[in-house]
Structure formats: structure tokens, C-alpha cells
Amino acid sequence: MAVQRARKRPFKMDLSRLHALCEANYARLLQLFPDYERSNCREFAVADARVRLEVLERSRYTTFFRLHQMHGEDRWLRSLVIDVRAYHDAGMLEVGAFQSQARIQPRYTYPNQQMFQQDEKLQQNQFLGDWLTHCQANGLGQMPALAPRGTH
16 A cells, blocks of 8 residues: 655745735834834833834835834843834835844745744734734833933
């Protein structure tokens, strides 16, 4: 009796889900940082963490942001850094870099050297959506901006 191997189906990116997620994340970010066109930074507290939304670069149709969460207990939990790109003409927000990991490919073969999931791009954008929703629900007002590190 011959053993039949299970046929592995090729991975298919769910583009409609990714686009819907990027559109929802765009709306979430604009709710948290509505004055991004006139201001370069917005900060607020989420529990014992401090969140900083910062404009890195503006152009006619896009804005680059850095989202940074610093914890009171950095020794236990690394700070979170996500670079995102807002496409204003499309109304979408996409993760560009996550924890200093450069550009993520739309899909990966698995296993791979970095051990990324096949849908890593979707998962990072889903995490961004969950995090922005958490900030919306638990953010406590605007805080004064921190002085850049190394200056007092």
C-alpha cells in the first residue's frame, strides 16, 4: 500500500482582508493624532506606558510616522517601535518597519531563516490595529512631549 503524501496548497495572501485592515488602521491613527498636519508629535499615557506618535516625513500623498511605546518597566518589556506609512489618497496605513525589522515582504516561504510566518505582513498590520484600538480605549489625554534623549 502506497503512502499518499498530503498535497501542500500554495499560500495565498488575503488582499481584501489586508486592505480593510489598512483602511481601519488609517482611521484609528487619525483619531489618535488628528492634528498630524500641524503638529509633529503627540504623546499620551496608556497605563504605566508612555506612547509617542511622531511625524518623520510628509509629502503630498503620504506621511511617515513612528509609533513608540516606552514602558515604566523597560527591563521586563522592550519598548515598542513601529514605523508606518499613511497613504492619504487611498486612506490606508501600512506597517513599514516593526521593532527595527526592515521592510516586510508580502509573503514568505516557510520555514525561512528569520522564521517569519507566511502572512507576516498581515499579522504585523493586525497587531498594529489591535495596539491602536488599545490606545484609543485606554489612552489618557495628551502629555507634554519628552525632550530628545541626551538633552536637558
